[in-house]
Amino acid sequence: MAKILQVKLGERTYPIWIGRKNVPLPDGLGAPGSQVFIISDANVDPLYGAGWQARLEQAGYGVTRAVVPAGEKSKDLASAALLYRQAVAAGLDRSATIMALGGGMVGDLAGFVAATFLRGIRLVQAPTSLLAMVDSSVGGKTAVNLPEGKNLVGVFHQPMAVVADLATLLTLPKREYRSGLAEVVKYGVIWDAVLFHKLETHAAELAAGDQELLETVVARCCAIKADVVAMDERELGMRAALNFGHTLAHAIEMTAGYGTWLHGEAVAMGMVYSARLSARVRGLPEADAVRVARLLEQLGLPVRLTGGDWTALRAAMTADKKSVRRTPRFVLVKKLGEAEIGCDVPDPILEETWNVVSQ
Ligand SMILES: NC(=O)c1ccc[n+]([C@@H]2O[C@H](COP(=O)([O-])OP(=O)(O)OC[C@H]3O[C@@H](n4cnc5c(N)ncnc54)[C@H](O)[C@@H]3O)[C@@H](O)[C@H]2O)c1
Numbered sequence: 001m002a003k004i005l006q007v008k009l010g011e012r013t014y015p016i017w018i019g020r021k022n023v024p025l026p027d028g029l030g031a032p033g034s035q036v037f038i039i040s041d042a043n044v045d046p047l048y049g050a051g052w053q054a055r056l057e058q059a060g061y062g063v064t065r066a067v068v069p070a071g072e073k074s075k076d077l078a079s080a081a082l083l084y085r086q087a088v089a090a091g092l093d094r095s096a097t098i099m100a101l102g103g104g105m106v107g108d109l110a111g112f113v114a115a116t117f118l119r120g121i122r123l124v125q126a127p128t129s130l131l132a133m134v135d136s137s138v139g140g141k142t143a144v145n146l147p148e149g150k151n152l153v154g155v156f157h158q159p160m161a162v163v164a165d166l167a168t169l170l171t172l173p174k175r176e177y178r179s180g181l182a183e184v185v186k187y188g189v190i191w192d193a194v195l196f197h198k199l200e201t202h203a204a205e206l207a208a209g210d211q212e213l214l215e216t217v218v219a220r221c222c223a224i225k226a227d228v229v230a231m232d233e234r235e236l237g238m239r240a241a242l243n244f245g246h247t248l249a250h251a252i253e254m255t256a257g258y259g260t261w262l263h264g265e266a267v268a269m270g271m272v273y274s275a276r277l278s279a280r281v282r283g284l285p286e287a288d289a290v291r292v293a294r295l296l297e298q299l300g301l302p303v304r305l306t307g308g309d310w311t312a313l314r315a316a317m318t319a320d321k322k323s324v325r326r327t328p329r330f331v332l333v334k335k336l337g338e339a340e341i342g343c344d345v346p347d348p349i350l351e352e353t354w355n356v357v358s359q
Contacts, residue, residue, distance in 0.1 A: 002017050002018060002019030002022050002023050002024060003017070003018045003019065003215065003219045004016065004017055004018075005018070005219065005222055005223050005226055006226065007138060007139070007158070007226040007229055007230060008226070008230040009158060009229070009230060009233060012158050014027075014028065014158060014159060014160055014161050014162070015027060015161050015162070016138060016161075016162040016163075016164065016222050016226065017161070017162065017163045017164065018133075018164045018166065018215060018218055018219050018222065019164075019165060019166065019215075020165065020166045020167045020211055020215065021165060021167045023163045023164065023165045024163070025055060025056070025059055026099075026124045026126075026160070026161035026162075026163045027160065027161050028097070028122060028124060028159075028160025028161045029056075029061065029097050029122070029124060029160070030095050030096070030097050030122060031095070032059055032060030032061060033060055033061070033062070034061060034062070034095045034096060034097065035061065035062045035063075035064065035090065035091065035092050035093070035095070035096040035097070036056050036061045036062070036063050036064075036096070036097050036098075036099055037063075037064050037065075037066065037086075037087055037090060037092055037096060037097070037098050037099070038052060038053065038056075038063060038064070038065045038066070038098075038099045038101050039066050039067075039068070039083060039098060039099070039100055039101065039102075039106060039109065039110035039113065040065065040066075040067055040068075040100075040101040040102045040106055041067065041068050041069065041070040041071075041074065041102050041103075041105065041106050042067055042068070042069050042070045043070040043102075044070075044101060044102040044103070044106065044128050045065060045067045045101070045102075047128075047168070047171055048101060048126075048128065048168060049065050049067070049101065052099065052101060052126065053065060064086075064090035064092075066083055066086045066087075068082075068083070068106070068109065070105075071105070071259075072105055072145070072258060072259065074105060074109060075105050075108055075109045075143075075144050075145050076144050076145055076146075077144055077146075077153065079109060079144075080109065080112055080113050080116070080144055083109075083110075083113045083117075084113065084116075084117055087113070087117055092117070092118075092121070093118070094118050094121060096121055096122070097121065097122040097123070097124055097160070098110055098113060098114040098117075098121060098122070098123050098124070099123075099124045099125075099126055100114075100123065100124070100125050100126060100127075100137070100159075101126045101128065102126075102127075102128050102129070102132070103127070103128060103129030103131065103132045103136075103176070104127075104129060104131050104132045104135070104136035104137075106132075107125055107127060107132050107136045107137050107142075108136060108141070108142050108143050108144070108151070108154070109142075109144060110123070111123055111125070111140075111141075111142030111157055111159070112142040112143060112144050112153075112154060112155065112157075114142075114157060115142050115155045115156075115157030116155065120157065122160050123157060123158075123159045123160060124159055124160055124161050124162075124163065125137035125138075125159045125161070125162045125163070126162075126163050126164075126165075127162065127164050128165075128168040128169075128172070129169075129172055129176055129177075129180060130169060130172065130176070130177055130179075130180025130181065130183075130184070130218075131176075131179065131180040131183055131263070131264060133164040133166075133169075133180075133218050133221075133222070134180065134183050134184055134187070134218055134221035134222060134225065135183045135221075135225065135242075137159070137162045137164070138162055138222055138225045138226060138229065139158075139225060139228075139229040139233075139239075140156045140157055140158035140159065140229070140233070141154065141156060142154050142155055142156070142157050143155075150258070156233070156234065158233075162222075164218065164222075166211055166214050166215060166218065167211070169209060169211075169214065170209070170211075175262060176262065177209060178207075178264065178265075178299060178300045178301055179262040179263060179264025179265055179301075180264055181206065181207075181264065181299045181300075181301065182245075182264035182265065182267040182268040182271070182296065182299075182301055183221070183264060183267065184199065184206075184217060184218075184221055185199060185268075185271065185292070185295055185296060185299070186242070186244050186245060186267065186271060187220070187221045187224045187225075188336070188337070189244060189271065189275070189292055189333055189336060189337070189339075190241045190242070190244045190331065190333060190337070190338075190339035191224045191228075191241070191337055191339065192220065192224060192337050193335070193336040193337030194337075195217075195220050195221075195224075196291075196295075196336050196337065198217070199217070199295060200291065200295050203295060203298040203299060204298070206299060207298065207299050207300055225242070228241065228242060237341070238341065240322070240331065240341040240342070241331050241339040241341050243322065243331050243341075244270075244271060244274055244331040244333070244339060245267045245268070245269075245270030245271035245272075245273070245274050245331075246267060246270055246322075246331075247270065247274070247317055247320055247322060247328050247329065247330050247331075248266075248269065248270035248273045248274070248313070248317070249263070249266035249267040249269065249270035250266070250316070250317075250320055251313045251314075251316035251317045251320065252266040252269060252270065252305065252308070252313065253266045254316045254319075255308075255309065255312045255313055255316050261302075264301070265301060265302050268296045268301035268302055268303060269302055269303065269304075269305050269357075271292060271296065272289075272292060272293045272296065272303045272304075272357055273353060273354070273357050274330055274331065274332060274333075275288070275289040275292040275293065275333065276289050276353045276356055276357055277330060277332055277345055277349070277350070277353050278332040278333045278334070280345075280349055280352075280353060281332065281343070281345055281349060282332045282333065282334050282340065282343070283334060283335075284332075284333050284334060284335060284336075285335075288335070288336050291336075292336075303357075304357065304358065304359070305357065305358050306358060306359070307358075308354075308358050310351060310354050310355075310358075313354070314347075314350070314351070324342075324344075327344055328350075329341075329342050329343060329344060330343045330344075330345055331343065332345075
C-alpha cells in the first residue's frame with residue numbers, strides 16, 4: 001500500500017504519496033478533460049513518460065510531454081522560455097497542470113515554469129531521484145540558475161501533490177542514489193536521532209537500495225520535511241536547519257567547478273565538517289561526530305577532502321548567500337537530532353577543524 005503524508009499549510013495543504021509501483025493518480029490535477037503538461041528530462045522521459053501519459057489519458061486528461069536535456073545546465077531561463085512557448089503551443093490554459101517528472105533539476109525548473117506561466121498554474125511533483133523524493137519535491141521552492149550562481153531566480157510555489165514511486169529508484173545511477181543518501185542522513189542528524197540510529201543499524205541494506213527499508217526511510221524524511229515546511233514555509237527560521245552541511249558543501253561545489261562533485265557528495269563532506277565544528281563549539285560528543293562520518297562512509301560517500309585549498313574554500317564561504325556581513329553562518333548540532341541555526345564560528349576554529357577533516 002502506498003503511504004500518504006500531508007504538508008499542512010492551511011488551505012494549501014497537500015498530500016505526499018509514497019509507494020512502489022502503486023502510487024495513485026495524484027489529487028489536484030484538475031477535472032478530467034483538462035490538460036496535463038509533463039516536463040521531464042532526456043534520461044527520465046524515455047523510462048517513465050509514456051507510462052504516466054497512458055495513465056493520465058485513460059483518466060480523461062489531455063497530455064503533452066516536454067523534454068529538456070538532462071543535467072543542471074537545463075535549469076536556466078532559456079529552458080524556461082522554451083517550455084513557456086511549448087506550453088502555449090500545447091494550448092495550456094489556467095485550468096492546466098504541470099507535472100514535474102524527474103530529479104531535483106526537473107522539479108525546480110518545472111516548478112518555476114508552473115509558478116510563472118499565466119501567473120501561476122497547478123503543479124504536481126513526481127520525483128524520480130532520491131534527493132528529489134526526500135528533499136526538493138516537498139516544500140515549494142522552485143528556481144533556475146544564472147551564470148553568476150545557482151538558484152538565483154526563483155519563487156515559492158507549493159505543489160498540489162507529490163507522488164513518489166520508489167520503483168523509479170531502481171533505474172537511478174548508483175552514484176546519484178548515494179548522493180541522495182547524504183540528505184537522508186542529514187534528517188537524522190538535525191532532527192531525529194531515532195532515524196539516525198536506524199540508518200546506522202541498516203546501513204548495508206540502505207546502501208544496497210533495499211526497497212522495503214526505503215519506503216519507511218523516505219516516508220520519515222518526507223514527514224520531517226513536511227513538518228519543517230509547515231512550521232516555516234519561507235525559511236525565516238527553522239527551515240534553515242535543512243542547510244546542515246551546506247555552507248562548506250556550496251564552497252566545495254563552487255571551487256571545484258559545478259558538476260565535479262555531486263551535490264550530496266559535497267553535502268556529506270560538509271556534514272562531516274559541521275559535525276566536527278559542533279563537537280568543538282556546541283558540545284556534541286566527539287564520538288557522535290565520528291558516528292556521522294562513519295555512517296556516511298558506510299553509505300559510500302566521501303568523508304575526507306585531501307588537497308583542498310582552504311583559502312579558496314573560506315573565500316567561497318564568505319560569498320555564500322547565507323553569510324551575514326561576510327561572516328559564514330553554520331547549522332550545528334548540540335546533540336544528534338537537535339539543530340541550531342545561524343551559528344557564527346571563530347575563524348581559527350574553522351581552519352583548525354578543516355585541517356582535521358582534510359587529513
Ligand atoms: N527545491 C528545493 O528545495 C531543492 C532542494 C535540494 C536540491 N534542489 C535542486 O535539485 C537539483 C538536484 O537534484 P538531483 O540530484 O535529483 O539531480 P538531477 O535532477 O539532475 O538528477 C540526477 C540525474 O539522475 C537522472 N535521473 C533522475 N531520476 C532518474 C531515474 N529514476 N532513473 C534514471 N535516471 C534518473 C537525471 O536525468 C540526472 O541525470 C539541483 O538543481 C538542486 O539545486 C532543490
